[in-house]
Amino acid sequence: MSVRVRTAIGAVFGATLLAALPGCGGGTSTGGGGDGHPKTLTYWASNQGASLEDDKAKLTPELQAFEKQTGIKVKLEVVPWTDLLNRILGAASSGQGPDVLNIGNTWSASLQTTGALLPFDDKNFAKVGGRDRFQDSALASTGAPGKAPTAVPLYSLAYGLYYNKKLFADAGITKPPATWDELVQDGKRLTGGGHYGLAVEGGNVSENIHHAFVFAKQHGADFFDAAGKPTFTSQGAVDGVKQYVDFIARDKIAAPGNAEYAQNESVADFANGKAAMLLWQAAGANLQKHGMKPDQYGVAPVPVQSGTPGPGNNIDTMVAGINIAVFKNSGNLDGALKFVQFMTGDAEQKKLNGEYGSIPPVKTASQDPAFNTPELTVLRNAIATSAAPLPQVPKESQFEELVGGAVKDLLADAAAGRPVTTQSVQARLAKAQQQMQ
Template sequence: VDSALGSTGAEGQPPAAVPLYSMAYALYYNKQMFADAGIDAPPATWDEFVAAGKKLSKDGKWGTAMEGSNPSENVHHAYVFAKQHGADFFTPDGKPDFTNDGAVTAVKQYVDLMAKDKIIAPGNAEYAQNQSVSDFAKGRTGMLLWQSASANLTSQGMSEDAYGIAPVPVQSGTPGAGTQVNSMVAGINLAVFKNTDNLDGATEFVKFMTSDTEQKILNTAYSSIPPVKAAQADPAFNTPANAVLKDTLAKSAVALPQVPDESQFETAVGTAVKELFADAAAGRPVTTDSVKAALTKAQQQMPTK
């Protein structure tokens, strides 16, 4: 699948690895809570998402939950918001560009779900261990933005009939190419080093792991999507939930930046967002200036060439 290959190396260069399994973000929503709140359909835009969240945030329950102390989750959402605003965190030649207007707007929009819109409980600023999934599974929140969550929700006792799944909202409401991306692809890949002592054995192992049979076993266990097209055709991956994930991967997902310093980017920007969530939880203002200052600090932490 093209989006999976996009996470296997530098753009325009041959893949440096082989995709093993694919995950996409989706919007999971509690059907009963939606019905009780008079919400007829899952939100397609972020404005609709906030409006739904406000209707759901009552009687000790909240619209949604976030892993505010998890840098990886933070950077995933920040990156998707940035792409929706037509922005990126790196210039075309790979230099960090964390403080451009689109990136600042994106991070602020994300943190504002707690700071301004107040559809996320302040305590979520400390979440880092999948607590948001647990809150959703236990009916404490009405919506969840997560990657391939079905197996996780089932393990926590939530019936598949209790929730629906829809594409992650975008600015306009229509997922598609360009700025309407609504999921990132990080890349769970296999690579073989050229200097391996057993090149033939390693290559055979890659072939085995990406074979149709093994892809079905692996991705069924993880409720993920096979990056191998032939394996995707198996009935196990044609459920309504998987249809949303497959469509997202095929049409509106993009790889995280394929740059040498990508891991440092995740840590720096993810931590900046964590600190902004802490401000929001404490009632400190989250402004365009404060977001830009946090991203400036993050950029200063990136390696210099």
């Protein structure tokens, strides 16, 4: 999901899902029709840049180029991540939505169940250039296995460990940590003198679920079984969540105030030297906007329990990114598919992913030398060798909210000095699992 994915998933999801009426109403295309004149498309873009205005500045010239090529005008609305999912669910319920929209890739299976999004079967994939153009890892987060995807990949992201070179040198640390034990040891050496070893975004539900997922995978656990039933209280899931919360609770290498961070504050802390390390998705462009130069930080793979990242228990990132979808009730499906083809074409993939600091999920575009920077090389290798998609189950969105919220509460306990134990972690996850059922 995003250069930052920000979910605000309300309890309305279940009711909205049940109320979804994909056969009613129509999209928001206007003008044109049977007289042959193209219709205007409405596009809901996610907030990828430093601000909504930043996104508008980046996207408007590209939409104008599309209009020049096709004669189809695109009406742009950049939707904050805090609003996007509920806006989409409302559109699914009413049958009145945009023609084209961005979605966090982890939502794909959940939104698939609404029936509101156009399936990308072989016929529709052919209209946007074909399935084979996209990286397999990115396609893994486009919907439930065995079903036609409800979206196609637009921007790919992965987590990396960002570290402040000067603070590391000042502490006599010569290389970034490869394991969590090493990270905690380094973090303690780096804590003090006005800065902490690590910055976390504890008030952000999405960040919490991403890290909970990776830590659980590294402990040999999944949050759902093969039948799609939640297994939130498995030993591996409990151990993984506790290990993450302990950065504040036990290890004290992250500031207690980080438990409230929800709007990129941890990125700002890292850029301003208040934290020596940061776990983030493609942070480079964001760091540079905060005044940090590329030669001031390094990027390494996210640590693992032992050894080095790789398949199996050494997964070190979720498959992050943004997908682009078409609202099935669009009054101009042909135009909408042309727009998806344009946005996933090599030229736009290189330009927009370059602007946002992400990686093209389109194979040929990702081979451009512009994406061979030290940062993106680490992230691209992670996507190719040590990434796993979040569970592609119908209730994935609720999973994000409930388990991510449980981690948020646990981090708040840690920040307040309340004990965080294996039992308290298990109890929070048990409550989340009960709410899922």
